[in-house]
Amino acid sequence: MGCGGSTLENDSPGLVLHKRDKIKINLHIGKEVKILSTRPQVIVVFGGPGSRKGKLLDDVSHVYGLKLISTETVLMEELSKKLENPNSSKRTEDIAALLKTQPELLRLQWIFGLICNQIEKEGKDNCILWDFMPNLKFLMTPFRNVKECENDFKIFENRFPISFAINFTVTSEKNILAPQCAVPKAAEPKETKTQSAQPKQSDEADTGRLAKRARLYAECVQIFTDYFAKREKLVSMDVSSKAKEDIWDKVCEFFSNLEVPHVRNVDTVIFFIFDDNDAQNYNTDFLDAKRVNVRDMAVNIAAPPEQIIPAVCKYIDDTYPIQKKFIVDLQQSAITRDCMKKWMLLKKAFKSLLDPKKVIQFRDIAENVDVQRYIPLQTKTKHKLPKVSALCSSENEVCLFPADVPHSLCKYIAGLYRAYQDYVISKS
Structure with missing residues (x-):
């Protein structure tokens, strides 16, 4: 379920479905914003501290x-090639020192030329997301000195x-100074009697550095954003809101309106249930x-898992480009709790799937975890649900199963899901 709407009573005592109001995400689109027909198609992206640009770009690209x-x-x-030891563990520091003595290396026209070369490598038939501004301060600062960029963009856009x-x-200062933007703090030394007598250092130093980074970023990108504006x-x-799902919905809505084709879902959570008892025990109507x-998918429900699970994945990818959390009802299909006993061939396929030489590697989170760790319960009252088995891939995909489902079957289904996603990625 997972939809909103007015509150809804249910047979389960004390449970009332609670609607979460969507947060309005402010979006301004210029009149000439469109995907050009020329190839490759290039989209430039800006985003400073606290914008979650890295995560958004990664998700959009996938x-x-x-x-x-x-x-x-x-x-x-490119700059590492100018070092005496490009593979040094101090490569970042060495490049920073190099630019300190030779700041003229970072000329805008030279940078644009490097990006052109990279686009050539990626292939002219692709659509490119160009993360324009570096995050490292010593790479960002030279952009601050740019007084005029029209000629450089003109040369770039000729190609x-x-x-x-x-x-x-990020218009909210509170979010600009969010911990996610800060460099992780080093472990604090154990307190001594002398230290404990002194007041602890406040977070003002960290927030001050972040505010300075935000201001530097704004100064650096202004001339470039003005160019496009x-x-x-x-x-x-x-993207100041903390409602990440609403931001992602808006991003997907924007790209869908531009008719950019959807390839696959990301960060997906799929809870596989096998019968009505599972639905009742886990209150799936309230998840x-x-x-x-x-049964709604284009697949023979009597087929073995290696046919059904890819059909499930394809159905989800093709039908719900924005949704990230799903409950998949396997009821009446050939995938049952004891199907591993029925199909001996399944066990051989299972062993092949877990071949250590293959890249499909799933990590067991736990045999018994709370389903609400991955899918929130939409009720105002607290309700304890049975535990689940959870398997998570390195690609942030999670497959959940009722705790009494044989773990070998959980692993096999999760492996089939990952295998299908790898296939989709290889074709995209």
Whole structure:
């Protein structure tokens, strides 16, 4: 289920479905924002501290099959070639020192040339997401000295026209100073009598550094965002809200309106249930997830798991590009709790799937965890649900199962799911 609507009574005592109101995400789209027909299609992306740009870009690139090019990555690789020891463990410090003595290395035209070369490598038939501004301060600072960028963009766009630019903005100072933007603190030394007598250091130093980073970033990108704004080719999205799902919904809505084809889902959580008892025990009507039934899919429900699970994955990818949490009802299909006993061939396939030489590697989170750790319960009252088995891939995909489902079957289904996703990725 997982939809909103008014409160809904249920047979379960004390449970009332609670609607979560969506947060409005402010989005301004320039009049000339569109995907150009020329190839490759280039989209420039800006986003400073607290914008979650890295995560958003990673998700967009996977969901829509776009190629991601980072100015920072390209510069670090190219500048490392100028070092005496490019493979040094202190490569970052060495590059920073190099630029301190030779700041003229970072000329805008040279940087644009490197990006052009990278686009050539990626292939001209692709759609490119260009993460424009580096995060490292010593790479960011030279952009601050740019007084005029129109000529450089003109030269660049003679080769690769830019469709538009997206600027993920953070208007809330509270979010700019969020811990996620800060460098992790070093472990604090154990207190001694002398130390304990002194007042503990406040967070002001950290927040001050973050505020300084935010201001530096704003100064650096202003001339570039102005370039696109004047041409009505700028998309500004306020991502200050802590409602990550609502931000992601807005991002998907924007790309869908541009008719960018959807390739696959990301960060998916799928809870497989086998019968009505599972649905009742876990109160699935109250879990904030989309309920789908294997009987509604284009697959023979009497087929073995290696046919049913890819059909489930394809159905989810094709039908729900924004949704991330699902309850998949396997009822009446050939996938039952004891199906591993019925199909001996399944066991052989299972062993093959877990071949250590293969890249499909799942990590067991736990045999017994709370389902609400992954899918929230939409009720105002607390309700304890039975435990589940959870298997998580390195790609942030989670497969959940009722705790009494044989763990070998859980692993096999999760492996089939990952195998299908790897296939989709290889084709995109």
